[in-house]
Amino acid sequence: MNKIIVKPFASALVKHGTVHKNVVVVTNDLTASCEADEFASTFPDRFISAGMAEQGLVLALSGLAREGLIPIFPSFAVFTTRRPYEQIALTIAYPNLPVRLFGFLPGLTTPGGVSHQAIDDIGLMKQLPNMTVIEAADATDMETVIDGVFDMPGPVYMRSLRGMVPRLFKEPFEVGKSREIFAGDRVLVLVTGALTAMAIETVESLRAEFNDLGLICINTLKPFGDQALFAAIAKAKVVITLENHLVESGLASATAMRLAKFPGPTLVTIGIQDTFTHGGSYEYLLKYYAIDANRLKKEIFYAYGKFLASKDDDWDLLAKRIELNANVAEGL
Amino acid sequence: MNSGSVASEIRLLAAEWTIRANGGYLAQACGSAEIFATLYCDVLDLSPSTAPLIPPKFESVPNSFRNEIRGESWLGEGPDLFVLSPAHYGTTQYCALVAIGRLDKKALTSESGDGGLLELIAAEHSPGIVVSSGSLATALGVSVGRAMARKIKNIPGNIWVFLSDGELQEGATWESLQLASSQRLKNINIIVDVNGMQVDGRMAQLMPIEPIVDKFEAFGWNAIEIDGNNLEAIRIACLAAKNSNLPTAIICRTKPWLGFSFLKNRWDNNKLHFIRLTEDERQDLISEIKSL
Numbered sequence A: 001m002n003k004i005i006v007k008p009f010a011s012a013l014v015k016h017g018t019v020h021k022n023v024v025v026v027t028n029d030l031t032a033s034c035e036a037d038e039f040a041s042t043f044p045d046r047f048i049s050a051g052m053a054e055q056g057l058v059l060a061l062s063g064l065a066r067e068g069l070i071p072i073f074p075s076f077a078v079f080t081t082r083r084p085y086e087q088i089a090l091t092i093a094y095p096n097l098p099v100r101l102f103g104f105l106p107g108l109t110t111p112g113g114v115s116h117q118a119i120d121d122i123g124l125m126k127q128l129p130n131m132t133v134i135e136a137a138d139a140t141d142m143e144t145v146i147d148g149v150f151d152m153p154g155p156v157y158m159r160s161l162r163g164m165v166p167r168l169f170k171e172p173f174e175v176g177k178s179r180e181i182f183a184g185d186r187v188l189v190l191v192t193g194a195l196t197a198m199a200i201e202t203v204e205s206l207r208a209e210f211n212d213l214g215l216i217c218i219n220t221l222k223p224f225g226d227q228a229l230f231a232a233i234a235k236a237k238v239v240i241t242l243e244n245h246l247v248e249s250g251l252a253s254a255t256a257m258r259l260a261k262f263p264g265p266t267l268v269t270i271g272i273q274d275t276f277t278h279g280g281s282y283e284y285l286l287k288y289y290a291i292d293a294n295r296l297k298k299e300i301f302y303a304y305g306k307f308l309a310s311k312d313d314d315w316d317l318l319a320k321r322i323e324l325n326a327n328v329a330e331g332l
Numbered sequence B: 001m002n003s004g005s006v007a008s009e010i011r012l013l014a015a016e017w018t019i020r021a022n023g024g025y026l027a028q029a030c031g032s033a034e035i036f037a038t039l040y041c042d043v044l045d046l047s048p049s050t051a052p053l054i055p056p057k058f059e060s061v062p063n064s065f066r067n068e069i070r071g072e073s074w075l076g077e078g079p080d081l082f083v084l085s086p087a088h089y090g091t092t093q094y095c096a097l098v099a100i101g102r103l104d105k106k107a108l109t110s111e112s113g114d115g116g117l118l119e120l121i122a123a124e125h126s127p128g129i130v131v132s133s134g135s136l137a138t139a140l141g142v143s144v145g146r147a148m149a150r151k152i153k154n155i156p157g158n159i160w161v162f163l164s165d166g167e168l169q170e171g172a173t174w175e176s177l178q179l180a181s182s183q184r185l186k187n188i189n190i191i192v193d194v195n196g197m198q199v200d201g202r203m204a205q206l207m208p209i210e211p212i213v214d215k216f217e218a219f220g221w222n223a224i225e226i227d228g229n230n231l232e233a234i235r236i237a238c239l240a241a242k243n244s245n246l247p248t249a250i251i252c253r254t255k256p257w258l259g260f261s262f263l264k265n266r267w268d269n270n271k272l273h274f275i276r277l278t279e280d281e282r283q284d285l286i287s288e289i290k291s292l
């Protein structure tokens, strides 16, 4: 079992604020929900409660940055990115300001339904010139990402995890550096974010059967790829991307762009396929939208030219009680 | 139907939901029970529900292949329309629909899990929900559009929009208010649940929104301020709204802790927005329900 870290971002934010006196945190009424409560009580002078008013809030981030501060806005990813989109594009991305946007509740990790599930946040941010886009996969990422991007002169969007977060990695986060988890050059699985723990478990369980099955975790979606990643992709026969996001604009699309320029392996994309989504438990939604471990296993078997017999079993998940997210105050 | 008993029923059902689900938006139901009860019993002119008492299972999100049931069907076909804007009040709406007989009580249990339409943050396939507006300050603007359409098409009836006070912090709310008054709409009214709180705690401390009445008036609206837990006051204000020549906002001062004693402690500690019961609170709530 992976070690679970409680609220890894909360303490990282306080440490960051202790070292860097020009950092300010601004929230839209989701302070404790986005683990900024410890920062708020430690540095009340550098904390701004801007109310539930995201568009004006983002414009203010631009102003704060233009005066030489480094503003951090942690919110639910839908409210970080979708609601104030134009304000981010024109007043943060365009002038290339050092603003740090954090988006929690990625993809289907929340039971909150269509309004709370950020299935397009990576895409929205990735298509903005000047924006760097990162997705955290574990507690180490959440502890180290804020320091890791400190020197970057432009804006950064970080798709984030909160509450009880597993520790998968020892090495601190580094912008642009992919994490090779299993080397293997025939079938290569690329994963981002919260699905990484599941991908590790699944790939590990199949490595006895397929010893050239590889797994790489990608935490920088833009700019996409380092030399190690490109080399691994070039060697592979099949690349399988696994993401908790629309395939049209997330990891699959970034990989497809790479492959269009440097053709080679076949691409198999696991993720949300051009549909809005509905509310439910994480386990149920992953299964419903076919991005669960079963699907990954099947695609790996297919990639090796084999068929995985599995009775399409556990639809008894249906109608089971939704487990409210037990790790966080408001259950979302 | 008697609005007093409907209000009590809403509180009870919402409390049972919270116990069962090990969490819920109970304070929202407790603060607004009288508003929902009065609207349904004494104000809204609604034809019978066209939806089943037990909702069908989730089919799909809106797309071109499927014709997913619309939450609006539970409100019938007019002439009035009731639009709930803050989608986290969904539980309150479901409980109200049960209390007035438009939804089977069993649905609160059987349809609130995976694959059921009674989502925690309501969407527009959820019973009684007209717009998916979990991103707050969304439904008012859509309702203004519908009110303008009904004016153009000469369709009778009023659109009543329920807002939370947190939604008054969003710019979109004020854009929609200015559009409605500039269009001189008489067929839209707003009820605001001013419970004084938002996720982080008290609005007055976090981001004050007062003076609400003056602000509505400055935006060209008729504003009436009342005790939002007083059934008679709500009924009279709604009547005045119907007869007004201006779009009217009824500013309801409510007490979100009303009904169960542990809620008051939560209010004092600024932890009322979402209730995850501690073991003590759970026991207290269960025994209070039994003694009702």
Ligand SMILES: Cc1ncc(C[n+]2csc(CCOP(=O)(O)OP(=O)(O)O)c2C)c(N)n1
Pocket: A028, A029, A030, A052, A054, A079, A083, B028, B086, B088, B134, B135, B136, B137, B164, B165, B166, B167, B195, B196, B197, B198, B199, B272, B273
């Ligand atoms: C646009 C948007 N921003 C943020 C949120 C997160 N959120 C959900 S409820 C809420 C509080 C809003 O205040 P109110 O509706 O008055 O809350 P309550 O009285 O129920 O505590 C917030 C900030 C949201 N749903 N939508």
Ligand SMILES: [Mg+2]
Pocket: B164, B165, B166, B193, B194, B195, B196, B197, B198
């Ligand atoms: Mg409120």
